[in-house]
Amino acid sequence: xxxxxxxxxxxxxxxxxxxxxxxxxxxxxxxxxxxxxxxxxxxxxxxxxxxxxxxxxxxxxxxxxxxxxxxxxxxxxxxxxxxxxxxxxxxxxxxxxxxxxxxxxxxxxxxxxxxxxxxxxxxxxxxxxxxxxxxxxxxxxxxxxxxxxxxxxxxxxxxxxxxxxxxxxxxxxxxxxxxxxxxxxxxxxxxxxxxxxxxxxxxxxxxxxxxxxxxxxxxxxxxxxxxxxxxxxxxxxxxxxxxxxxxxxxxxxxxxxxxxxxxxxxxxxxxxxxxxxxxxxxxxxxxxxxxxxxxxxxxxxxxxxxxxxxxxxxxxxxxxxxxxxxxxxxxxxxxxxxxxxxxxxxx
Amino acid sequence: xxxxxxxxxxxxxxxxxxxxxxxxxxxxxxxxxxxxxxxxxxxxxxxxxxxxxxxxxxxxxxxxxxxxxxxxxxxxxxxxxxxxxxxxxxxxxxxxxxxxxxxxxxxxxxxxxxxxxxxxxxxxxxxxxxxxxxxxxxxxxxxxxxxxxxxxxxxxxxxxxxxxxxxxxxxxxxxxxxxxxxxxxxxxxxxxxxxxxxxxxxxxxxxxxxxxxxxxxxxxxxxxxxxxxxxxxxxxxxxxxxxxxxxxxxxxxxxxxxxxxxxxxxxxxxxxxxxxxxxxxxxxxxxxxxxx
Numbered sequence: 001x002x003x004x005x006x007x008x009x010x011x012x013x014x015x016x017x018x019x020x021x022x023x024x025x026x027x028x029x030x031x032x033x034x035x036x037x038x039x040x041x042x043x044x045x046x047x048x049x050x051x052x053x054x055x056x057x058x059x060x061x062x063x064x065x066x067x068x069x070x071x072x073x074x075x076x077x078x079x080x081x082x083x084x085x086x087x088x089x090x091x092x093x094x095x096x097x098x099x100x101x102x103x104x105x106x107x108x109x110x111x112x113x114x115x116x117x118x119x120x121x122x123x124x125x126x127x128x129x130x131x132x133x134x135x136x137x138x139x140x141x142x143x144x145x146x147x148x149x150x151x152x153x154x155x156x157x158x159x160x161x162x163x164x165x166x167x168x169x170x171x172x173x174x175x176x177x178x179x180x181x182x183x184x185x186x187x188x189x190x191x192x193x194x195x196x197x198x199x200x201x202x203x204x205x206x207x208x209x210x211x212x213x214x215x216x217x218x219x220x221x222x223x224x225x226x227x228x229x230x231x232x233x234x235x236x237x238x239x240x241x242x243x244x245x246x247x248x249x250x251x252x253x254x255x256x257x258x259x260x261x262x263x264x265x266x267x268x269x270x271x272x273x274x275x276x277x278x279x280x281x282x283x284x285x286x287x288x289x290x291x292x293x294x295x296x297x298x299x300x301x302x303x304x305x306x307x308x309x310x311x312x313x314x315x316x317x318x319x320x321x322x323x324x325x326x327x328x329x330x331x332x333x334x335x336x337x338x339x340x341x342x343x344x345x346x347x
Numbered sequence: 348x349x350x351x352x353x354x355x356x357x358x359x360x361x362x363x364x365x366x367x368x369x370x371x372x373x374x375x376x377x378x379x380x381x382x383x384x385x386x387x388x389x390x391x392x393x394x395x396x397x398x399x400x401x402x403x404x405x406x407x408x409x410x411x412x413x414x415x416x417x418x419x420x421x422x423x424x425x426x427x428x429x430x431x432x433x434x435x436x437x438x439x440x441x442x443x444x445x446x447x448x449x450x451x452x453x454x455x456x457x458x459x460x461x462x463x464x465x466x467x468x469x470x471x472x473x474x475x476x477x478x479x480x481x482x483x484x485x486x487x488x489x490x491x492x493x494x495x496x497x498x499x500x501x502x503x504x505x506x507x508x509x510x511x512x513x514x515x516x517x518x519x520x521x522x523x524x525x526x527x528x529x530x531x532x533x534x535x536x537x538x539x540x541x542x543x544x545x546x547x548x549x550x551x552x553x554x555x556x557x558x559x560x561x562x563x564x565x566x567x568x569x570x571x572x573x574x575x576x577x578x579x580x581x582x583x584x585x586x587x588x589x590x591x592x593x594x595x596x597x598x599x600x601x602x603x604x605x606x607x608x609x610x611x612x613x614x615x616x617x618x619x620x621x622x623x624x625x626x627x628x629x630x631x632x633x634x635x636x637x638x639x
Binding site: 007010011013014015017018019021022025026178181182183185186188189190191192 | 398400418420421425427429430431432433434435436440443444445447448449450
C-alpha cells in the first residue's frame with residue numbers, strides 16, 4: 001500500500017495540472033483576463049489624469065454625532081466643496097499629505113485649526129475661500145507631499161476588481177459546469193477526495209491569477225509610470241492571500257449549485273456590492289460608517305486598501321498586518337464552509 | 348466460482364418514491380452480469396449502490412464478503428452512461444490524469460492498445476466521435492486495472508458499427524478475467540456479453556438467470572412473423588399480435604400453424620420463423636418495449 005500523503009499529493013498535483021492546462025488552452029478566457037484590466041486602467045488613466053476634478057474635498061474633525069453644516073462654521077456652506085467627517089486626525093493629515101483630501105479642518109477644540117498641503121494648488125484656493133467665508137478664525141497648519149495621481153490611486157482598485165472577478169466567476173462557473181456536465185460525478189468515482197479536488201482548483205486558479213495580474217501590473221507600471229513606494233514582496237503576499245480568500249468565497253457559492261444561471265446571479269449579488277463598497281473607483285471615506293463597516297467584511301476592501309497603502313504610502317508588513325489577518329481569517333472560514341457544503345453531484 | 352459482489356436486500360427510498368424495493372443477488376468472479384429493465388425500473392439506482400456512489404436506505408453491498416471500504420474505489424472501474432471530461436485535454440492527457448489518481452495503474456501503452464486509442468491519442472477529447480469517446484471512457488474505467496468493471500449503458504447512442512467494436516473491447520476485457528456489471532437497453536448486447544441477467548421493473552427483480560436458461564424457462568415455442576394483412580386472413584383462428592405492419596404469433600406447432608395459414612389463403616412469401624429472443628422475454632415480463 002502506498003504512502004497516503006504521497007498518494008494524496010500525487011492526486012492533488014494531477015488535478016491542479018489538468019485544470020491549469022484546461023484554462024491555459026482556453027485562449028478567449030486568457031485573453032480576456034489579460035486585456036480587459038489593461039484597457040480599463042489605460043482608459044481611466046486617460047480620463048482622469050487630465051485637469052483636476054472640479055470638486056474640492058475637505059475633511060472635517062468634529063465631535064461625535066455632529067452634523068456638518070454652515071452653523072458649525074460658515075466655510076462648511078461653500079458650494080462645489082465636499083465636506084466629510086474624518087474620525088482620526090493623523091489619518092486625515094496623511095490624506096492631505098497625499099493630496100487625496102485638499103484640506104483638513106479641525107473643529108474638535110475651541111481654537112480651531114486647518115491643514116493644507118503646501119504643494120497643492122487646490123489647498124491654496126481653499127485657504128482663500130476659508131478666509132473669505134468669515135466665522136471664527138482657524139489656525140493655519142502646513143504639511144507637504146506630492147500629489148497622488150488618480151491613476152496611481154485607481155490602479156490597485158481596478159486590478160483588485162479584476163482579481164475578484166477572476167476568482168469568483170473563474171472558480172464558481174467552472175465547478176458548477178463540472179457538476180452539471182457530470183464530470184464531478186466521474187471524479188467522485190475515483191479515489192480523488194473532495195478537499196484534494198477543491199485545493200487543486202484553488203491552487204491552479206491562484207497561480208494563474210498571480211501570473212496574469214503580475215504581467216498586467218508590470219504593463220501598467222511601465223505604461224503609466226505607476227507609483228510604488230513599498231515592497232513588492234509585501235504586495236505579493238497581500239495579493240496571494242486576497243486571491244486565496246476570494247477563490248474560497250467562490251467555492252462556497254459553487255459548493256452545491258448545478259445551474260449556471262443561478263450561480264451567475266449569486267456571484268453578481270456578491271460582486272456588485274464589493275465593487276461599490278470596496279472603493280474600486282472612488283474613495284468611500286465620506287460614506288456612512290455603517291457602509292464603511294460593511295466594506296470591511298469583504299476581502300476586496302482589504303486587498304485594495306492594503307495595496308494602496310503599500311504602493312502609495314510605502315506601508316510596511318506590520319502596517320498592513322490587519323489586512324493580512326482579516327484575509328487569512330476569511331480564507332479559512334470560506335474554505336472550511338465550502339468543503340463542508342460541497343457536493344459532487346446534482347440534486 | 349467466488350462471489351465478488353453481493354447485494355443483500357437493497358432498498359433505496361426517496362421521499363416520494365421507492366426506487367429499489369429490496370433486491371438481493373450475487374455477481375460471480377470473472378462473469379458479466381447484466382441488469383435490464385425499462386426506464387425508471389431502478390437499475391441505475393441499483394448499479395450506483397453497487398458502485399458505492401449511493402448509500403442504500405437499508406440493506407448492504409458486500410465486496411469479497413466485506414462491506415465497501417475506503418479503498419473500494421481503487422479496485423473498481425466505472426463507465427457512466429454520459430460523462431463529460433475536462434475541456435481542452437487530449438486523449439493521452441485524460442488517460443494520464445485519471446491514471447495519476449490511482450495507486451495501482453495499468454501500463455498506458457497496454458491500455459491504449461487494448462482500447463484502440465492510437466489514432467486519436469493527441470486529439471482534443473471534445474473532438475472525438477461517439478465511438479472514439481466511448482473507447483476513451485472505457486480506457487479511463489480500466490486505468491486502475493480494476494477487479495470489477497461497471498458499464499452503465501455504454502453503447503447508447505452509438506451507431507451499429509461502433510457498438511460492435513465496443514462489444515469486442517468488452518469481450519477483450521472479459522477474456523482478461525474482469526468481472527463486469529453491465530446495464531443496457533440492447534437485448535443483442537445483453538445476449539452477446541452477459542453470463543447472468545437480472546431483469547428489474549418497479550424496483551424489483553422480476554426474472555434472473557443466464558440468457559439461455561431465462562429463454563428456456565419462459566418459452567417453449569417458436570415465433571412466426573408475417574405481414575399483418577396476411578395474418579388477418581386467419582379470421583381469428585390463431586391468436587396473434589400486430590406490431591405495426593407485422594403480425595407475430597407464438598406457437599408450439601409450427602407445421603400446424605403454417606398449414607392453417609395456407610388453408611386461409613395467406614401468402615407465406617414474407618413469413619419468418621424464429622426462436623424467441625430476450626426482447627420477446629422482456630416484453631412478455633414487463634409489457635414494455637425496452638427502448639421505449
